[in-house]
Amino acid sequence: MQCWTARRPSYAEPSTALIEMAGEFELIDRYFTHSGAQRSDVVLGVGDDGAIVNIPEGHELVVVADTVVCGVHFPTDAEPADVAYRALAVNLSDLAAMGAQPAWATLALTLPTADEMWVETFAGAFSALARKFEVALIGGDTTRGPLSVTVQAMGLVPRGSALRRSGARPGDxxxxxxxxxxxxxxxxxxxxxxxxxxxxxxxxxxxxxxxxxxxxxxxxxxxxxxxxxxxxxxxxxxxxxxxxxxxxxxxxxxxxxxxxxxxxxxxxxxxxxxxxxxxxxxxxxxxxxxxxxxxxxxxxxxxxxxxxxxxxxxxxxxxxxxxxxxxxxxxxxxxxxxxx
Ligand SMILES: [Mg+2]
The missing domain is CATH 3.90.650.10 (PurM-like C-terminal domain)
Structure with missing residues (x-):
């Protein structure tokens, strides 16, 4: 995983247009540099090859991931704020189902064009929901392609206390x-x-x-x-x-x-x-x-x-x-x- 380093398509001879496009994506990445909650347990956030976080003593890390795809999980004309909300909310819901306290997230955003207005709205809504649940965005990347959003969210549970699907017994x-x-x-x-x-x-x-x-x-x-x-x-x-x-x-x-x-x-x-x-x-x-x-x-x-x-x-x-x-x-x- 690269942490908000815009990926230029790897063609043999990059044209000026492609270089300009990569520049636009780099610009877009800046919208995510200080996104979500600021947490003291983030040792190293956006900007390096990877993020570093502190897991408190006696806790376990719960990791979930979900992709939402345009035309499959949300209508093609969906507002960017709604797309951002859904992409993060479905992951927070998975953490909820595990009994985990949300803490960190990464975001991989695939966009057909470097539409800055779209990204600005998307980033604002993503950050607002992340702050509400005290989640820090600690990494991710932006690529060109059909619109889809992959979020990985991480949460904490006291050791051995996570909820699971597997514990139901007759009479419950x-x-x-x-x-x-x-x-x-x-x-x-x-x-x-x-x-x-x-x-x-x-x-x-x-x-x-x-x-x-x-x-x-x-x-x-x-x-x-x-x-x-x-x-x-x-x-x-x-x-x-x-x-x-x-x-x-x-x-x-x-x-x-x-x-x-x-x-x-x-x-x-x-x-x-x-x-x-x-x-x-x-x-x-x-x-x-x-x-x-x-x-x-x-x-x-x-x-x-x-x-x-x-x-x-x-x-x-x-x-x-x-x-x-x-x-x-x-x-x-x-x-x-x-x-x-
Ligand atoms: Mg689920």
């Missing part, structure tokens, strides 16, 4: 934060696949464009949740991942899955449920809690600033996710169903 209850399905409905609204007006439309689109990483809640769940995952591919699909890694099964009760008022208003009950079960991009936390920890969960839920948390099912022996609506068992498809 399954919970989800927030309002699943809103983000997928927001994307459907943007793409004209769903109709909706006014405040409800705005709310759902906002939930797609600006998912709130549940970092604080992830930290609180350490020692309480037996397993945790963030909802990126859809509630049913991600619960399927969790039970598969844990070697158990789950029953998901559709009537218990919370639906936001806005989702209900725009999509109607049946379609709202479909968005909630199969739509992706929610970045809510889906987690399991054993019987012995339920009173601790109740205490956490009563704390100020706690998100809405709903019990939506239970872990059972066996494998796979059984989705039940009353006494009926439903077949659900995840994720791809709602993709462009």
């Amino acid at each position: 209850l399954v919970y989800v934060t927030g309002w699943p399905g809103d983000a997928a409905a927001g994307l459907a609204l943007l793409q004209g696949r769903l109709g909706g007006q006014g405040a409800d439309r705005g709310w759902l689109i906002r939930r797609f464009q600006r998912p709130e990483p549940r970092v604080d809640w992830g930290l609180r769940l350490r020692g309480v949740a037996s397993a945790c995952i963030d909802v990126s591919d859809g509630l049913a699909a991600d619960l399927g991942q969790l039970v598969s890694v844990s070697g158990v099964g789950a029953v998901l009760r559709v009537e218990s899955v919370p639906l936001s008022r806005a989702l209900y208003a725009c999509a109607g009950e049946e379609r709202a449920r479909e968005f909630a079960l199969c739509g992706g991009d929610d970045y809510e936390l889906l987690f399991t809690v054993p019987e012995s920890r339920r009173s601790e969960l109740a205490a956490l839920m009563a704390l100020p600033g706690a998100p809405a948390v709903h019990c939506i099912g239970e872990i059972v022996a066996g494998s796979g996710v059984r989705v039940r609506l009353g006494s009926r068992e439903l077949a659900v498809r995840g994720f791809d169903h709602f993709r462009p």
Whole structure:
């Protein structure tokens, strides 16, 4: 990894135009030199071949990475601020699902052109979200190519305390934060696949464009949740991942899955449920809690600033996710169903 050294395409004989382009990219790199929070544990940040950070005694490093690609993870006409927000937020959500305190990030930005206005807006939004979660940008690079953004985020956990997908056991209850399905409905609204007006439309689109990483809640769940995952591919699909890694099964009760008022208003009950079960991009936390920890969960839920948390099912022996609506068992498809 180079730390904000603009890469010139490696053609045999660089033309003047290419050299000028590389210069523009170098200019752009400056927008990221002092980005995000300033942290005392950064020994060496942007500007060298690599960054150096201090990991406090008794802690472990949690590392996550995600790429967002134009036309796949966000619409081609998305605002640069929304692209920046999403690129970092999805990584913070992964850290939240691990119960990690966010600390540092790197950013690899691939751009079709050296559009300084675009980059300035992007960099401002990226830095604002990074500061909010006390994340320092410690390196990365800029290259020319189809628009995509790769962020690697790093966080800290006291040794042995990270949340994992693998700890769910029969008898544990399954919970989800927030309002699943809103983000997928927001994307459907943007793409004209769903109709909706006014405040409800705005709310759902906002939930797609600006998912709130549940970092604080992830930290609180350490020692309480037996397993945790963030909802990126859809509630049913991600619960399927969790039970598969844990070697158990789950029953998901559709009537218990919370639906936001806005989702209900725009999509109607049946379609709202479909968005909630199969739509992706929610970045809510889906987690399991054993019987012995339920009173601790109740205490956490009563704390100020706690998100809405709903019990939506239970872990059972066996494998796979059984989705039940009353006494009926439903077949659900995840994720791809709602993709462009
Ligand atoms: Mg994840």
